[in-house]
Every structure is written in structure tokens, then in C-alpha cells.
Amino acid sequence: MSTSVLFDLPGPRARRRQLVGTVVGALVVAALVGLALWRLAANGQLQPDRWAVLFDPASGVPQALWEGLLNTLAVAAVGMVLATVLGALLAVGRLSDHAWVRIPVGVVIELFRAVPLLILILFCLLFLPTVGVPMTAFRALVLGLTLYNMAVLAEIFRAGILSVDRGQQEAAYALGMRKTQVMTLVLLPQAVRRMLPVLVAQLVVLLKDSSLGFIVGYVELLRTARSLVEFFNFSFGSQYTFQLYVAAGLIYIIVNVVLSQVARSVEKRTRRSTKAAAAKDVELPADVQMGGGGGPA
């Protein structure tokens, strides 16, 4: 249902009312923004030299933030690649004809989706070293993100494989292909094409979740900002605190918005492509988009 069935096109009176409402609303929003800016200015947060530090290479701030961003992206990239590969394997395993494969794989998927991501990361960080697995914050973060996202992606892939038209599979069997061939040559290529936009969208979720590194002490973007603030507080007082936080937050938002746009354009291309035909409604469920433990318990 498109939104337009909900209401008529506004007539002249309704348009006038809307205009008045818009102006009043805009004034209220502008007043709130103005109030915030005024408080910021009153606290001296808008002085140009405070913001200049973000772009001044001599202060080391741009380099540090860049490094933080790279660390964030590194975790997300490694996690995404591992999660995609393992997720595809798990999806195939869950669709297996053999109960001894299907059931354990199902248990693994459900287990890792049921546990909050932060607990999973803490488990990797705190418990695994006691059984002799060397751990760093980076490894724990990557491992936690991989375990959780592989379980989520496995379910996405499974839905993708099941959504391929049954005739494809039947035709492949009729041609005398084996089960493995049907899966790798016929079903998976179509499912992956169809699921491509969702994969990119999941990358956004994973990137968001990588900010949990802040809590477990991995030097990603937020932790970088925090330690820069602590460093500056030591020598200059809390002069640059707000600016650094805003910068870190904005970088996250910008990177994610860009990725979301990529996901959207990939989706458009997928929709046009005949090879991934009938790719309707490929969108991440709202709870998966939340990250940090989406997916049914």
C-alpha cells in the first residue's frame, strides 16, 4: 500500500493549514536548534580554534582519528568476510538432508543468535585465554562479531536459497546433477545474487556493532576519541572534549550512510537484473538492523 491511499491530495484550505503548521513547526525546531547552539556558544564550544584542532595535523588528532577509523574498518572487514563464508557453510548445513548435520548446525545458529553480542565478545575475551587461546581485544571483537553475524547470515542465506524457484532445483536434478552440484552451481549463485543487498546492509550492522570495541577496550574510533580527550584533558583541560566526540560520532554516521546508499543502489541493480529475477522484498528485518543481538531468541 503506498502512502497516498491514506489521504486525499490536500485542497486549498488544507494546504494553507499545512503551510501554517510547517512554518510554526520550523520555528519550533529552529528555536530548539538555536537554543542548543546558544548554550554551546555560551560554553565557548563554537570557537573556531576549538574545531580547528580536528584538522590540524600538528596536533596529531586527524591522524589518530584516521587510525581509529582504520581499526574500526579492519574489524568490520575481517568479521564480514569470515561471517559470510561461515554463514554460507552453515546455511548449506542447515538445509542438509542428514539429520546429524542439520541438527547440530541448527543448535549452533540458534545459540549464537540467542546470546547478546557483548556477552559473546566478553566470553571470547575473558574465557578463551583461560583455556589457552591467546586473545587480544581485536581477536575477541572479530571472533564475537563473526560468531554472531555468521548465525544471522546463515538464516538470511537459507531464506535466499529457499526462495529460488523450485523448478531450478528440479531441472538441475533432472539433468542428472548431484546434490553438491545443484547447490553450488544452481542454487547458491542465484541466492547470493538475490541476497547481495542484504549482505551490504548487514555490513552496516556489523560496522555499527564494531563500536562495542569501545567497551572491551579495542582502540576503534570511539575509544580513540575517548583517549584523545583524556590526553587533552591532561594538558589543556576539557577544551576539546565536545569537538572530538562530535567528530567520532559524525564519522560513524557518514560511513554508515554511505554504505546504506551503496546497499540501496545494489538493491536497485539487483531488481533490474534478470539473473536475480523476482528479488522482491529483500530487506533486513528491523530487529536484525538493530545489531547487538537481533534475531529471535
Add this chain to the structure above:
Amino acid sequence: MQFLSDNSDLLWSAFLTTLSLAVVSGLCALVLGTVLAAMRVSPVPPLRGLATFYVEVFRNTPLTVVFFFLAFGIVQIDLQFPSRFLTAVAALSLYTAAFVCEALRSGINSVPAGQAEAARALGLTFGQSLRQVVLPQAFRTVVPPLGNVWIALAKNTSIAAGFAVTDLTAALQRLANANADQLLAVFAAVVAGYLVITLPSAWLIRVVETRVAIVR
């Protein structure tokens, strides 16, 4: 086991903190998200724009960053929450509202166009047709997605531990530091705490879903 009963007070209060955090922010997010969803389908373009902007921003912001700003950022505009708990509630509700809005919007879109057309043909206004025809049906179809958002919210409360709220995850960190030899028991207890919230919720969602489902 001895050790778990020794720390049962800490674990119990941590569990209650997590539960109340999830319930309170769940309710706030539900209200805010419904308002946002109504704005997103409203006839007034600026309202649509505002809601879309809100959802886009929060969908692309990590929850940790939202927490971070409410905990450390808004002091700079002379605002402060009276307690850590309320900071966490605000962060969780603001963040989750965007996803409640998304879930509801997909529900509104799944109501057949004929329903809204019939409502309008009967002369109902936008507000009436939304309140009395479309939203009641939308809420029924979104029981599973909304329920999943609630479960995800319950798990996301764990992030509050990073911002000095003594919830289950914070209890985990404290107990893990104090009892390095009992790590597995600590983890099992904490995970069980979350499952006590999420598993019955999942069951309840299934029950409600079958109860209210519309057969089309």
C-alpha cells in the same frame, strides 16, 4: 554452585535492572516509534521528512555512539540526566524507536490498499482511517517483527554496562574479575538471565501472533 548462591543478591538485582531497563525503554520506544510511523505516512510533507530523517540517522548510528553522546556529550549543552539508569533508558528508547517505526511502517504497508480506500470512501479522515482501520490491522501483522525488536532491545541493554549501569553484563564483568576460576559458571548464570527474558518473550510472541493473526 556455592559461588553462585553467594552472589545471588548481586545477580538478582542486576537481573532486575536489566529487566526494568528493557521494559521501560521498550514502552518509551513503542510510543515514540508509533508516533514516528504515523508521521512517516502522514499527509504533511515536513512531518514525513522529519520522521525519515530521524530513522535514517538512528539506523546508521551505533547504539554505543548514542549512549556515548547522552552520557558524555549533552553535558556541553547544559543538559544532564538525573541518573545513569535514565541515560540508558533514553539512549535505548531513542535508538529502538527508529526500528519500531520501521517495523510498523512495513506493517502499515502490508495492509491491503482496499482497506484504506474503503475507509476513505466512508468519509473517514486521515487520522480516523489510520487509528480505526489501518493501525489496528498493522499492529496485528507486526506482532512478530515488533516482538523481535523487543527481544533485540532486551539483548541490547547489555551495552548499558559500558556506561556504568549495573545490569547483568556489568555483574558479569565484576564477577569475572573476582572469580577467575569460576568463569564458566558466571557466564552461564548471566546468559541464563538474558534467556529468562527472551525465551518466554519469544513464546509469548508466538502465542499472540496466532491469536491475533488475520487470515487473508
